[in-house]
Structures are given as structure tokens and as C-alpha cells.
Amino acid sequence: MEYNHEHKAERIGWIRAVVLGANDGIVSTASLVVGIAASGVAADHLFLVGLAALVAGAMSMAAGEYVSVSSQTDIERAELALEQQHLDENWTAEVHELATIYRKRGLDSELALTVAKKLMEVDPLGSHARDELGITELAQGNPLQAALFSALSFSAGAALPLITVLLFSVENLIPTIIVISLGSLVLLGGVSAHVGGASKTKAALRVLIWGALAMLVSMGIGQLFEVTV
């Protein structure tokens, strides 16, 4: 029988970013529109509110993701440069450092030293990066690409409540936006859990509860400030 044991961690990185962006877009824009709608503002203003939410949210996602990924990359680069310096200056100490790590993981002393020597023959910096610093290639991202991905997925999510505002009459707008948004949140949560190999029910329930909570709170605040039309 064939041994099929595929892991999904590599795909999860960017899928996580895309799902997170779309989730954010749906929840924040739908909540804002529902909140403003509950205050009794005219329908043509609602579209403008939603559009502003989309643009502001996409920009903020892009900026946040860019800063986060590039500072992470900066930190990793600095760590690797320092490690390379240590390797250049004190090879023997670095061999023993790596051997100690393997000994702590359960190899006996002789084997640990052999493994450390062999791995440092093949890829000195790489072996220290992985086993000493915990830096893998997975974590190294492109900040510009991450920013673009987040902004686009946020916009795609935010477009849902925005299109709903255009298509439905103002009387039914609040329940329609809530149903469409929660429905797509559940779908998105289920799909991402399926791709990542996690529990679909748990993921769907999680986004459903948080999404509903966000919209209810916004609606409550909107009603507090009800304007007379």
C-alpha cells in the first residue's frame, strides 16, 4: 500500500492571508454599512460609506502587511548575518553548539557531533538557521506581494456588502447584508479549513459567531444614534 502523508503547511501560508483579508473585508464593511443603515441614513449615502470602508480597509491591510512582513524579513536577515559572522569567526564552537542542540533532542553525544559536522559540511548557515534560530524558508516572504494579496482579498470581501447595497432596496438591506455576509463567511471558513485539512464545522462556526457579533454590535450603535429622515 502506498504511504500517502501529505502535509499542507506550505499552502496554508498564503491561503491564510487571503482568507483573513476577505474575512476582514466582509466583516468590517458589512458591519459599518449595517450600523450606518440602522441609524436611518439614506441609501445613496450607504454606498459611499461602504466604498470608503473598502478603500480605507484595503490600504490599511496593505500597509500593515507590508510593515509586518518586511520587519520580519529584516529581523531574519540580521539574525542570519550575525550567525554567518559566528561561523566565520569560530567554526569549532558552532559545531559544538549545533551538536548540543541535537543532544538535547535525544541523540547521544557521538552521533550528535557526527550529525552536526556532516550538516555543516553541506550547508553551515542553513543548518544553524533551521535548528538554532528556527528560521525556515517558509517564513521568508515578499512584503510587496503580501501587501498586494491582502489589499486585493480585503477588497474582494468588502465588495460583497457593497454590491448588496446597490442591488437591494433599503427596507430589506439590513437583513440581506447580514445573511449574505454571514453566508459567505461560513463558506470561506469552510473552504479554507478544507484546504488546510482542519475541521470545517469548527472553522465555519468560529467565523459565524464573530461575524454575527460584529454586525450586531455595529447595528446596536447605529440605532443609538438614529437620525430622523
Ligand SMILES: [Zn+2]
Ligand atoms: Zn550557531
